[in-house]
Amino acid sequence: MGNTSKIRLGIIGAGNIGTTHIRNILAGRCPEIEVAAVADINPDRLRWAEENMPSGVGKFDNAEAMLDSGMIDSALIAVPHYDHPKYAVACMKRGIHVMVEKPAGVYTKQVREMNEFAEKSNVVFGMMFNQRTDHIYRKMREIVKSGELGQMRRTSWIITNWYRPQAYYDSGAWRATWSGEGGGVLLNQCPHNLDLWQWICGMPVKVHAHMHFGKWHDIEVEDDVTAYVEYANGATGTFVTSTGDTPGTNRFEILLDKGKLVSEKGKLYMWKLEQSEPEFSKINKRAFAEPKAEFMEVETDGKSEQHVGVLNAFAGAILRGTPLVARGEEGINGLMISNAMHLSAWLNREIELPFDEDLFYSELMKRVKTSRRKEGIQSVVSDTSGTYNI
Amino acid sequence: MEKVRIGLIGYGNIGRAHAHSIAYGLVEGLELTAVCDIDENKLAQAEKNLPGLGFFTDYRDLISSNMVDAVLIATPHYLHPPIAVDAFVKGLHVLTEKPAGVYTLQVRQMNEAARKSGKVFGIMFNQRTNPLFRQARDLVRSGRLGRTKCLVWIITNWYRTQAYYDSGTWRATWSGEGGGVLINQAPHNLDLWQWIFGMPARLRASCCVGKYHDIEVEDEAAIYAEYENGATAAFLTSTGEFPGTNRLEITGELGKIVIEDGRLRFWELEESERSFCFSDKTGTALPGHTYREFEQNQPETAHVGILQNFTDAVLHGAELIAPGYEGINELQISNAAFLSAWTDSRVDLPVDDAAFYEHLQKRIQSSKYKNALPRAQTQSCEYQSRWNIKW
Numbered sequence: 055m056g057n058t059s060k061i062r063l064g065i066i067g068a069g070n071i072g073t074t075h076i077r078n079i080l081a082g083r084c085p086e087i088e089v090a091a092v093a094d095i096n097p098d099r100l101r102w103a104e105e106n107m108p109s110g111v112g113k114f115d116n117a118e119a120m121l122d123s124g125m126i127d128s129a130l131i132a133v134p135h136y137d138h139p140k141y142a143v144a145c146m147k148r149g150i151h152v153m154v155e156k157p158a159g160v161y162t163k164q165v166r167e168m169n170e171f172a173e174k175s176n177v178v179f180g181m182m183f184n185q186r187t188d189h190i191y192r193k194m195r196e197i198v199k200s201g202e203l204g205q206m207r208r209t210s211w212i213i214t215n216w217y218r219p220q221a222y223y224d225s226g227a228w229r230a231t232w233s234g235e236g237g238g239v240l241l242n243q244c245p246h247n248l249d250l251w252q253w254i255c256g257m258p259v260k261v262h263a264h265m266h267f268g269k270w271h272d273i274e275v276e277d278d279v280t281a282y283v284e285y286a287n288g289a290t291g292t293f294v295t296s297t298g299d300t301p302g303t304n305r306f307e308i309l310l311d312k313g314k315l316v317s318e319k320g321k322l323y324m325w326k327l328e329q330s331e332p333e334f335s336k337i338n339k340r341a342f343a344e345p346k347a348e349f350m351e352v353e354t355d356g357k358s359e360q361h362v363g364v365l366n367a368f369a370g371a372i373l374r375g376t377p378l379v380a381r382g383e384e385g386i387n388g389l390m391i392s393n394a395m396h397l398s399a400w401l402n403r404e405i406e407l408p409f410d411e412d413l414f415y416s417e418l419m420k421r422v423k424t425s426r427r428k429e430g431i432q433s434v435v436s437d438t439s440g441t442y443n444i
Numbered sequence: 445m446e447k448v449r450i451g452l453i454g455y456g457n458i459g460r461a462h463a464h465s466i467a468y469g470l471v472e473g474l475e476l477t478a479v480c481d482i483d484e485n486k487l488a489q490a491e492k493n494l495p496g497l498g499f500f501t502d503y504r505d506l507i508s509s510n511m512v513d514a515v516l517i518a519t520p521h522y523l524h525p526p527i528a529v530d531a532f533v534k535g536l537h538v539l540t541e542k543p544a545g546v547y548t549l550q551v552r553q554m555n556e557a558a559r560k561s562g563k564v565f566g567i568m569f570n571q572r573t574n575p576l577f578r579q580a581r582d583l584v585r586s587g588r589l590g591r592t593k594c595l596v597w598i599i600t601n602w603y604r605t606q607a608y609y610d611s612g613t614w615r616a617t618w619s620g621e622g623g624g625v626l627i628n629q630a631p632h633n634l635d636l637w638q639w640i641f642g643m644p645a646r647l648r649a650s651c652c653v654g655k656y657h658d659i660e661v662e663d664e665a666a667i668y669a670e671y672e673n674g675a676t677a678a679f680l681t682s683t684g685e686f687p688g689t690n691r692l693e694i695t696g697e698l699g700k701i702v703i704e705d706g707r708l709r710f711w712e713l714e715e716s717e718r719s720f721c722f723s724d725k726t727g728t729a730l731p732g733h734t735y736r737e738f739e740q741n742q743p744e745t746a747h748v749g750i751l752q753n754f755t756d757a758v759l760h761g762a763e764l765i766a767p768g769y770e771g772i773n774e775l776q777i778s779n780a781a782f783l784s785a786w787t788d789s790r791v792d793l794p795v796d797d798a799a800f801y802e803h804l805q806k807r808i809q810s811s812k813y814k815n816a817l818p819r820a821q822t823q824s825c826e827y828q829s830r831w832n833i834k835w
Contacts (some may be wrong), residue, residue, distance in 0.1 A: 222727035341608040
């Protein structure tokens with residue numbers, strides 16, 4: 055091994071997000087990471103690497119060559135979604151630690167296989183769920199999991215500030231096609247939110263989704279979803295998302311037996327009842343009484359390290375065994391919810407979890423078969439900082 | 445006519461509040477001349493509180509008494525239409541409490557009778573007097589918000605205790621009330637939804653029966669609706685949450701409105717999102733917008749406002765804030781929501797009157813009328829704060 059105070063990271067896929075990660079590392083924000091090599095099938099991206107990175111950085115036009123080169127001990131996978139599991143497994147087979155961009159994959163079957171492989175291998179396996187570093191979401195999770203507010207009753211997330219104009223969808227031939235991307239808003243923007251939703255509120259047992267495909271854009275995949283879910287304890291949930299609304303809203307609300315949490319505009323508000331509503335209801339005899347509630351804005355540590363935070367934790371896990379921001383195995387959770395939403399919309403009925411993964415795969419493949427991969431798209435790599443909704 | 449003589453039918457919680465505000469002269473041009481209640485105890489209370497009026501235990505006697513020009517119906521819901529029909533036949537004006545009825549078939553009959561009579565027909569949708577909801581309606585109807593895209597209303601601050609549900613034998617039973625939150629509290633919001641945003645074309649709903657209370661009807665409901673023009677709506681309501689939420693969000697091609705905490709917030713885009721979407725070349729840009737906030741600076745005139753407006757309509761031909769004919773709209777939505785939940789399927793609007801009625805009858809058949817808890821000695825005769833908009 056080389057210098058043990060830095061990991062030698064290989065980037066598989068230098069597109070929008072891959073380039074963002076490279077820029078962050080080159081800017082010195084990840085003192086324990088060195089970008090040792092870059093792999094991309096697009097010669098333009100290798101040219102970019104040539105022009106913008108130190109001369110010693112390895113450049114490969116295929117990932118396997120980079121993985122076999124001996125130049126890296128870890129890899130960050132930032133290719134189109136279908137190939138996330140394939141490259142992750144390729145890394146694990148070679149004992150290379152792996153960080154996977156979201157989503158973990160397109161369909162749970164392939165992600166399950168990846169997770170099973172991870173279990174047998176001895177590498178650090180992480181997911182790029184950078185929004186988990188946000189102080190508000192961390193605090194929400196802490197409060198909910200502590201039981202301070204009792205059992206959850208309802209969770210509603212209006213997450214419609216993911217606006218994308220048509221030009222965004224046109225910027226890559228793979229984008230917004232069943233065959234290239236594997237889905238729309240649920241597979242690209244919302245993996246963050248679905249992961250956070252399950253991370254904080256748990257996994258639902260029933261999903262019913264109303265989905266619209268190419269409603270606001272000329273695309274074949276979904277850009278507008280309203281989903282209704284149920285949890286094992288009887289709690290209910292709603293999830294509303296769109297890439298066609300602006301200015302849009304990001305408001306995450308959780309109602310519990312003993313209070314309420316609302317996160318909006320970078321603030322977290324809490325209402326805490328003196329006694330839980332069920333307790334109050336049992337002893338109260340007055341028709342129009344109400345429980346007493348205290349309202350407060352919740353204090354947090356204000357930190358939100360995002361992508362850099364996830365990368366630094368990844369390096370820490372490799373070098374010292376310290377915790378990841380998001381373990382790779384957890385990537386399947388949010389994907390199960392989005393797969394269930396797709397299946398619900400395709401079959402026009404409620405889906406119970408766990409659902410038939412082969413059925414999902416066959417429904418997906420039906421759409422992949424008739425998918426129209428876009429012709430004549432000039433691949434555009436943009437500076438997408440500012441659109442990650444942090 | 446210089447004054448409208450009105451008779452109250454139903455001296456219950458809301459009825460007595462109306463009666464007393466009229467009797468205390470809060471409504472110019474309106475005079476309370478008679479009260480009817482089938483419960484002799486209640487009627488005795490009315491006689492004690494409001495001496496000198498006509499008192500009846502049968503509404504038909506009140507209607508034929510020649511003591512009234514109009515009636516105010518505040519009975520349990522099933523009776524709103526039949527009483528209204530009889531009143532119209534007798535040539536009286538009618539102001540009915542919400543909801544218009546329990547099932548669209550009976551309300552259709554009521555609307556027909558109203559039309560034939562040519563009399564003034566109003567419904568107590570007092571929340572329409574709130575300036576914020578009116579402003580939202582104007583912004584949508586005037587086209588300032590552009591083509592409608594999406595509505596999301598989380599209206600879960602209708603908290604009610606078990607004691608509330610136990611306080612009346614008719615409450616929260618299929619046979620007595622005809623439903624739960626969707627038929628009692630939510631009609632205000634369902635009406636405002638359609639008043640501002642229009643009637644949906646189809647919907648899918650989930651209703652949770654007795655989730656937070658020991659009742660046989662729903663205390664939580666979630667509705668997803670679609671419009672002819674492609675817009676969608678999500679409506680969540682509950683009587684089991686505390687503190688709950690009241691937040692109405694409306695999005696159009698030209699902007700967004702949020703009404704919450706007694707404030708209307710308005711984001712207005714510099715250009716239509718639809719044209720921006722296809723003209724932008726960067727792929728990462730957002731349209732510019734301006735932002736404004738409007739506080740509710742005058743209290744809503746609420747119930748008294750509706751009573752006054754009804755009186756003005758009778759005396760001076762004023763336009764009704766809440767025409768009785770529109771009562772069927774919110775009922776279409778709630779009937780469709782029930783039907784969707786009962787049949788586990790999507791329901792198109794307008795609802796199949798007969799199909800809904802058949803399903804409702806099944807539930808009425810197995811409905812259990814309850815024993816009421818003994819009532820408290822003193823009953824307030826004022827409008828309770830829970831009947832106003834709660835932020």
